[in-house]
Amino acid sequence: MTWRMFCVVAAWFIVAGTWTQAQAPATKNPLEGDQAAIRSGMGLFRARCADCHGMDAHGVRGPDITQVWASGRTDEGLFTTIKNGIAGTEMPAQPRLFDHETWQILAYLRTLAASSRPEPPRGDAENGKKLYQANCVSCHRVNGAGGRLGPDLSRIGAARSREVLELRIRGGVEGFLPGYEPVTLTPATGTAVVGVKKNEDLFSVQIMDARERIQGYDKSSLKELQNNPRSAMPAFGSNRISEKELDDLIRYLQTLRGFDPSVIQ
Numbered sequence: 001m002t003w004r005m006f007c008v009v010a011a012w013f014i015v016a017g018t019w020t021q022a023q024a025p026a027t028k029n030p031l032e033g034d035q036a037a038i039r040s041g042m043g044l045f046r047a048r049c050a051d052c053h054g055m056d057a058h059g060v061r062g063p064d065i066t067q068v069w070a071s072g073r074t075d076e077g078l079f080t081t082i083k084n085g086i087a088g089t090e091m092p093a094q095p096r097l098f099d100h101e102t103w104q105i106l107a108y109l110r111t112l113a114a115s116s117r118p119e120p121p122r123g124d125a126e127n128g129k130k131l132y133q134a135n136c137v138s139c140h141r142v143n144g145a146g147g148r149l150g151p152d153l154s155r156i157g158a159a160r161s162r163e164v165l166e167l168r169i170r171g172g173v174e175g176f177l178p179g180y181e182p183v184t185l186t187p188a189t190g191t192a193v194v195g196v197k198k199n200e201d202l203f204s205v206q207i208m209d210a211r212e213r214i215q216g217y218d219k220s221s222l223k224e225l226q227n228n229p230r231s232a233m234p235a236f237g238s239n240r241i242s243e244k245e246l247d248d249l250i251r252y253l254q255t256l257r258g259f260d261p262s263v264i265q
Contacts, residue, residue: 038111040108044097045109053065057109062090083095089155128249131248148212157253157257168233182197187217187221187223196208203219205225
């Protein structure tokens, strides 16, 4: 090997090593406590995270994340979660965030965690599990057991705040996840079929009916296809579940946290 080739190869290894080192997340947030970073992180958080987690990070559609460090998370694990997302959940990857922007978000989130005290859990999870079995299991699954008409709840405790769970159970939240859009199909001949929409294109629609059968229809053969604006989940008012029972049910749901890769170091 000539001296010139040796220098080129050596330079390549130096650059590659530097690049690899730059891509690896630090174990500790290097921007923690940096006031300029915190201000920038506040803007990034409100633009990218507040829609799900709320302006105060106490959760809207997503969970309360003010206590992530208190629950055992590390800076490195949270950095990885923000950058890569969580597969199979609504937590998306953020590949366009620069590393320093991710650290800025975490620096800001630290200030929210420092000023926030977690609400003590209330309710009896054991009784909540019984209420779940009596009212929810026919439509929802937990760890592979239950119905399929509604979303899987195996990690609902990590994915939704208490406030959102309460609103959803009481019927105060409209909307639905993709794949669970309520729909009523009326064939040209025969009775109407009620279910949730799984797929649709210009010519056909596939649904899961109330008996959990997947059925496909040509749109040309339908008399009517009605997309229902409200979730298929019924409202559980105080006439169906008391306030104490609601606390118990939510307490059980909060124990369902599934697998969270952000705890892996």
